[in-house]
Amino acid sequence: MKGDHLGEFEELVLLTIAVLFDDSYGIGIQHELKERCGRGVTISTVHAALYRLKKKGFVDSRYGEVTPERGGKRKLLFRVTKSGEAALKKSKEMRNGLWQAIPKLAFDN
């Protein structure tokens, strides 16, 4: 089903949101992706991914407080939803299952 499939980049973004927890907004995510994963993407790519995640119901968004930074613009903050968490776990389990199924000989050298 296309509706709740979690793409590779989407999975990274979703994980980053979870990592940043209370301060996960566009630029925070962008920087975290760059530092931890070495993925340099533009902010528009991040927002596009966020848009898709939100449509699938994996993240929730809310506006933060007004601060003098960013020209007075509020941050759009994201949080992983229950179904987002489930999707991450499912993906992790799937990978774990695959790892365990790999015969020892396969990565011999």
Next chain:
Amino acid sequence: MKKELPSWVEWLIRNLCGSYLAEGIQGDIQQNFEDRNTRLGNTRARLWLYLELGGLLRFIFYKKEKGKYKNSNIMFKEYFKIGLRVIVRNKVYSFINLFGLGAGMACSLLIYLWVQDEMSFDRFHEQIDELYSVEFDQGNVQTFASTASELAPAIKAQIPEIDMVSRYRTYSRLILQKEQNIFHENRATVVDSDFFNMFSFEFLEGDKSTALDDPYSTVLTQSLAKKYFGENSPIGETIKLNNEHLLTVRGVIADVPVNSSFQFDFAFSFELLKIMGQYTESWSSVWLQTYVKINPDVNIEATAEKVLETIVRGKHNRWDEESVKALIFNPFKTKRLKSYAYTGSGFEQKNLQTIYTFSGLGLLILFIACINFMNLATARSAKRAKEIGMRKVVGAVKGNIRSQFLGESLLQTCFALILALFLVSILLGPFNQLAGKSVQLDQLLSRGFLIGVVGVTLLVAFVAGSYPALYLSSFQPLKVLKGHFRAGMKSATFRKVLVVVQFGLSIFLIIGTLVIYAQMKFVREKDLGYDKEQLIYVGLIHEDTREAYNSLKTRWLSNPEIRNVTASQLRPSRVGNSSTGYWEGKDPEDYSDVYHNRVSLDFLETLGIEISEGRDFSPEYPSDNANDQSGGFIINRQLADRMNPGGNAMGMNLKLGGSEGPVIGIMPNFHFSSLKVDIQSIAFMLHPDVKSYALIKLNSGNIRETITDLEETWLDQLPDYPFEYHFLDEDFERMYRSDEQLGNLLGTFSILAIVIASLGLFGLASFTAEERRKEVAIRKVLGASISRVTYLLCKDFLILVVLANLFAWPLGKWIMGDWLDSFAYRIDFGIGVFLLAAGLALVIALLTIIFQTLRTAVSNPVVALKYE
């Protein structure tokens, strides 16, 4: 480093990403931009910015998330319900709104029908884009649409660029006979054989391209054919014209549509006219119109120039460069709306201006009705302030309130529309009569009209609803709900301005009506310089009738009730023949024509024109008679002054219209055409052989009886010819018919406008009376008298009506002055008209509000105060 983003960036993001995401994304982009500005410098930060904005373009394909209000469908149902309840609950206000809007819309729809009818004129001709009428530019505003008879044949022979040419002229007073059916026919047209190939009149029988090739042939309309031939096909049958020419019917066309400029019942050719001896073959006299059809790929201007240079110039001195500046092919499509046509009794300005005037009037009434709606809605906003506050508290935003009130206005407009359509169907008959139209009820179903209906409805709903919607949606919930907010008062100034506008427009319409009626009265009663009352004319159409004239005259005069009998070539009310006059010492710059009429003996006496110098025509001077190229002239003062400024023109030699002779008499100036034009030069020649009308002056005794006597004598002498008479003063009435119509229409409109405005005032007055109940009660408790309180309540409104005069007067002075300028002889209207209009408006306004006001003023203060 802080750096603001340009505003278009924000705009772009908002439109790309929707209003919900926008702020967050704007913030992110701004933060990145600021960051890069410090690290990388402005240029590279900008490059990055564009890159990022480019990346956002993908959001075009994403569904926008606007806000959190997803229950709009439910709310619309709710608005509808509330809207209905509002209408039902306030019956008086709803009536005022519905009636006002309904009447206004009915009015504008009628005018729309009229304009549509007017614009649809002649559009049924398939080749209309290629048809032109030949006109001459005389170097002033007016073009001259009449041409000489020889122009069309010359164009046909010499100008290959022009496909087809036809001359056109209407004839009335012809006699048609088929066996025992013999009638006078007044709607004949004379054309050339190309006519039916150029203009699309539907041929039911016969071949349109050859129908008029033979001089003795004719084309009848369906109803005329039925009148003479019954149900049988008339093709190939013969019909007798004027008791002597036997014409073969070669074609039957469908009846000429009402919206055609050409109106006729049957057509025959100019060749026949020649045979009848009524054809003036000349280049100097202009007595018909010429139409041409030119292919779209031909250069119109160049062809016009060619026709002028190769054909027209030099044919006669009236076509010299001094008098005719250019030849114009006036597109037939717009001719009716734009031309000044020469109609024999002066230049009659055509319809475009009238269309504008009427459309303007329709919009004006509609606007006045819209103002009512705005006023009442804002005035009563206090009643709904709590509702709005409540809505806002539970989450409505401005947009919701706005759409609610626009929707309410649309709802009311729809109800008003039903009323308006009902009114239109009732009023169509009287309207047709008033406007001289024949708009049919089934035209209400046409597509154009439906578009008009929808257009008017939306326009009214928007105009009437927009201000209340904007105003009401801006209420602040906290203030409103606390109860300190007097919602109705805030918009009071605006309402006052609207009332002033309403009454100003109404007063203007009243002024207009008064001025038009006064001018019409002036025109009717003005001494024309001769006596047109109790003067009838009888057409002497046929040779037999002309021959019988002398014995008729003798027999008629034996009746003591008949004061005078004379004859003339042209009706005194329609002296349309003019030529260049020549006399010694004529100013070479003087190009204006001299009108002339060939008259019989006793002409001046019959018309009551007194000679001021010289003498009348007399049988004692045989040289007076203009039979053989010479004869005497009687001229008017205007011509006398032209011929010999400051001196005496008596005895001077005048050459005019084929005659030459001395001036034997001078008459005072009199109005022989419409009062819209200055008195022109006119000369009378004595020419008893040329006569087409007998003029009979009656005593004011029993006119009916006298006319019966006239008829008996006529029928005794000429049993084969019908006796048909007209009163001369009716001719004059006809000249001002369009002005009369304007007056009637304006009168109706001003009544309507003032009724609608008064309704609005009534609503407002009852509202304020209610608002100020407590104030009035306290005043009364403290000892104010009823009259004092009434004065207090009325004063505010009456001041507005008085203020309305401030702009109504200059407007009236300007526009009506302009209208009066279309008359060469006009009234001057002074302060009296203004005062009368203002007084009328004031009295009506007072009558409207006095009832509400008095009710408040006499009410028992206890009732109003007991709840405090």
